[in-house]
Amino acid sequence: MAQKPSIPKGTRDFNAVEVAKRSYIMDTIKEQFELYGFQPIETPSFENSQTLMGKYGDEGDRLIFKILNSGEYLKKISEDDYASRSEANFTPKISEKALRYDLTVPFARYVVQHQNEIEFPFKRYQIQPVWRADRPQKGRFREFYQCDADVVGSTSLFQEVEFIQLYDAVFSALKLESATIKINNRKILSGIAEVIGAQDKLIDFTVALDKLDKIGEEKVKEEMRSKGISEAGIAQLQPLFSLEGDFATQVGTLKSILNSSEIGLKGIEELEFIDGAISNLGLKTAQLQLDVTLARGLNYYTGAIFEVSAPEGVNMGSIGGGGRYDDLTSIFGKPDTSGVGISFGLDRIYLVLEELDLFPETITDATKVLFINFGEQEAMACLNAVTALRAENIKAELYPDSAKMKKQMTYANRRNIPYVVLVGEEELNSNTFTLKTMETGEQQELDLPSLINILR
RNA sequence: GUGGUUGUAGCUCAGUUGGUUAGAGCGCCUGAUUGUGGUUCAGGAGGUCGUCGGUUCGAGACCGAUCUUCCACCCCA
Numbered sequence: 352m353a354q355k356p357s358i359p360k361g362t363r364d365f366n367a368v369e370v371a372k373r374s375y376i377m378d379t380i381k382e383q384f385e386l387y388g389f390q391p392i393e394t395p396s397f398e399n400s401q402t403l404m405g406k407y408g409d410e411g412d413r414l415i416f417k418i419l420n421s422g423e424y425l426k427k428i429s430e431d432d433y434a435s436r437s438e439a440n441f442t443p444k445i446s447e448k449a450l451r452y453d454l455t456v457p458f459a460r461y462v463v464q465h466q467n468e469i470e471f472p473f474k475r476y477q478i479q480p481v482w483r484a485d486r487p488q489k490g491r492f493r494e495f496y497q498c499d500a501d502v503v504g505s506t507s508l509f510q511e512v513e514f515i516q517l518y519d520a521v522f523s524a525l526k527l528e529s530a531t532i533k534i535n536n537r538k539i540l541s542g543i544a545e546v547i548g549a550q551d552k553l554i555d556f557t558v559a560l561d562k563l564d565k566i567g568e569e570k571v572k573e574e575m576r577s578k579g580i581s582e583a584g585i586a587q588l589q590p591l592f593s594l595e596g597d598f599a600t601q602v603g604t605l606k607s608i609l610n611s612s613e614i615g616l617k618g619i620e621e622l623e624f625i626d627g628a629i630s631n632l633g634l635k636t637a638q639l640q641l642d643v644t645l646a647r648g649l650n651y652y653t654g655a656i657f658e659v660s661a662p663e664g665v666n667m668g669s670i671g672g673g674g675r676y677d678d679l680t681s682i683f684g685k686p687d688t689s690g691v692g693i694s695f696g697l698d699r700i701y702l703v704l705e706e707l708d709l710f711p712e713t714i715t716d717a718t719k720v721l722f723i724n725f726g727e728q729e730a731m732a733c734l735n736a737v738t739a740l741r742a743e744n745i746k747a748e749l750y751p752d753s754a755k756m757k758k759q760m761t762y763a764n765r766r767n768i769p770y771v772v773l774v775g776e777e778e779l780n781s782n783t784f785t786l787k788t789m790e791t792g793e794q795q796e797l798d799l800p801s802l803i804n805i806l807r
Numbered sequence: 808g809u810g811g812u813u814g815u816a817g818c819u820c821a822g823u824u825g826g827u828u829a830g831a832g833c834g835c836c837u838g839a840u841u842g843u844g845g846u847u848c849a850g851g852a853g854g855u856c857g858u859c860g861g862u863u864c865g866a867g868a869c870c871g872a873u874c875u876u877c878c879a880c881c882c883c884a
Contacts, residue, residue, distance in 0.1 A: 357857095360875065410882050413808070453884090481884085486808085488878060497884065558882095647883075669884060696884030725842080760844035775842060789844070 361485070361493025372710050373496075376525065376700055377478055380498045383520045387513060389476040389500045394457040396480070400449045406456045406682070408650055414483045417446040450482040454499040455651075455679070455692065462503050462690075463683035471504030471688075478697075490667050490699045501692025503680065508621060511655045511675065512628040514693045518659060518671065519637040521695065526709050527662070528636040530670075535645035535656045536622050537674070539605060542615015543591070546608060547584030556580060557646030560591075564644065568592045594643055598626050601641050621654060653677040657693055661703045670699045717746070720770040720786075720806055721763040724750040729774045736772070736784060736799055745806050763789065770806065 358364065365373065381391075397418055404412055424445050432441055451457050454477045462473065478498045487493060500517065502510050515532055522530040540560075544553045555578040563571050571592075572585050590604050602619055609615030622641065629639050647658055647669070654675030661667040673693030680688045704710055720740065722733040733749050740747040750759045763771050773785040773794075784802050787794045797805070 357875075408882090410808095414882075483883080485883075486881095487876085491883075495884065667884095672884065694884065699884055723843085755841085756843055757840080758844095762844085764844040771844080773842070777842090785842090787843075792844085794843090 359493065361487035361491075363492070363494075372704075373697065373701060375710065376697055376704070377496075377498070379524045380521055380695055380697075381476070381478065383517060383524060384476040384498075384500050386520070387474075387500070387517050389474045392458075392461065392475045392477055393479060394451070394454075394461055394477070397448045397450050398457055398460070400443065400447055402460050402683075403449050403452055403456060404443075406651075407452060411452060414485050415452050416450040416482045416484050417442060418448040418450065420445055420447055451479075452483060453481050454479060454497050454694070455501070455676075458499070458501055458692075459679040459690070460683055462688070463680050463685040466685055472502050472510075473504055474500070474502045476500040490702055492698055496697035498695040498697055499692055501690055503688055503690035506677075506689045508624050509628070510691045511621075511625050512632070514657070514673065514691065515625070515629055515637075515639060516632065516634070518657070518693060519634040522637055522659075523635040525700070525704065527700070527704065527707070529662050530637045531660050531662075532637050532639050533642040533645050533658045533660065534622070534625065534639060535642055536618035537652050537654055537656060538614050538618030538621065539609070539643065540618075540646060542609045542612035542618055543588070545612045545614065547580065547587050549580045549584055552578055552580060554650065560644050561646040563592070591643060598641050601643070605643065618654075625655065647672065651676045651679050655691065661699070662707070665703050665706055667699055667703055667706075669696070670703060671695045717766065718748050718768050719746045720748075720772055721759070721766075721768045722747070722749040722772045722774065723756060723759045724753045725773075725775045726753045729753075729776070729779055732779055733772070733774050736774075736802065739799060740803060740806060743803050743807055745803070747806075772802070 384391075400415075400417065403415055407415075428441075428444055432444060435441065458475065458477065462469065476499060478496065480494055480496050482494050485491060485493060500514070515534070518530070518532050522528070540557050541550070541553060544550050544556050547556075549556050556575065559571050559574040559578065562574070566574075575585055576582070587608070590608055594601050594604055602623060605619055606616070609619065626639065626641070642658075645656055645658055647656070652674035654677065656674040657672060658669045659671035661670050671694055673691070675689065675691040677689045678686070679690055680686070722730075722737055724730045724733070730749060730753065737747045737749050750762065760771065769789055771787045771789060773787065778785055778796070781796075783796050783798055785794055785796050786802060786805065
């Protein structure tokens, strides 16, 4: 065999069944998005590097796929630039475009660029692939789909409330019950950092805290020490490590820690509002859970932070995330525009539904009847019938070649086509159709109206 | 980017301390059956053992590099 062709690592081909299952998830999400009043937009696969670089932290920059310039780009590089061997310096000179890394930053760019055509508050959804130059592992790909819904131009906390309802609505529609929507607030994290005298180390602090349930209390403290957070500060965090109970109990503990922090108390107030509203409205199947250690997400979140974890027992990272960002559009020159949004990880939801066997059985809607081809004249008569069936919205096809009957029958069998129609010399003369039901093997001779009637 | 792991027929996998012509099941093709698939029977095709290099009289097996798979870390959906 010649050298086998292949696709880049972290990418996948999808067959017809996989496409059908993916469409099912996508259509479900889309339906709920629209039910909540979001309008679709799309943005290019690649953006100017400048738009993306520096928006996701150093780690993010590393994971952005850069596109090599066209033409004789090397001729424009100076000897000094070659000699410097510095990627930070060299890369921008040979690459001016990059594949999008998420949908939020391109959306911010879109909002700023089209601000005069947009009605605010602007509610948009976007379902498109994104690319990350990451090392693949379970549920982690280099090309994957995000399904985002965001609102910009409103600071109302009712948006947060509605997004929680939207998460609940989507997962309920997908029969993915008992999804846990974890919520936290960046202001609380800022408040805690302030209280322990580590305002300037907010990111290090939150990243360490985020690992609590994964690496445990001691290792978290260790990491905080190594990042230069004081022993006294860490001691003040002690109540956090044993935070338990329902929403109100946890909030009570937090209040006692944060009583000197204005911003922290503001965060608590926001949380209480959201929780109060959700309690009032109720959720169908999802659970809302306060998780103070939740710090995931990008540096641009300023208020609420959301993350949805897969149901217990399924080893999968988060299947959705989101939050409030007060300042995202200011990096593109439009200050004071608050936004909040959520994202669904299509590819991970797929894996979870697969693992829990939650896809509906009738997900593929394939051909219902295949006409066997006996020759030119017979095929012509078949095509007439096929056309009539299609006009009745019955999925029908004619085998294109007058191959051996065994071959044509095998073909129908393999494709799980439930009915086969035979039109040979005999049927041609009597203007009838022999309909065979594949499962039972039964056959009956019919005229066209009866055929349509049975197959409809 | 760091550490580990995987690769043998279309698929799932055997293959002994390195030793003739690399096997099985399933699938595929042909026929039994010229107007009947899914069952049965008979026969058949298909592999540069991921790739490149090395050690050896001899490599699917040992060593190195590289690609790929999966996993952990970093980070993240």
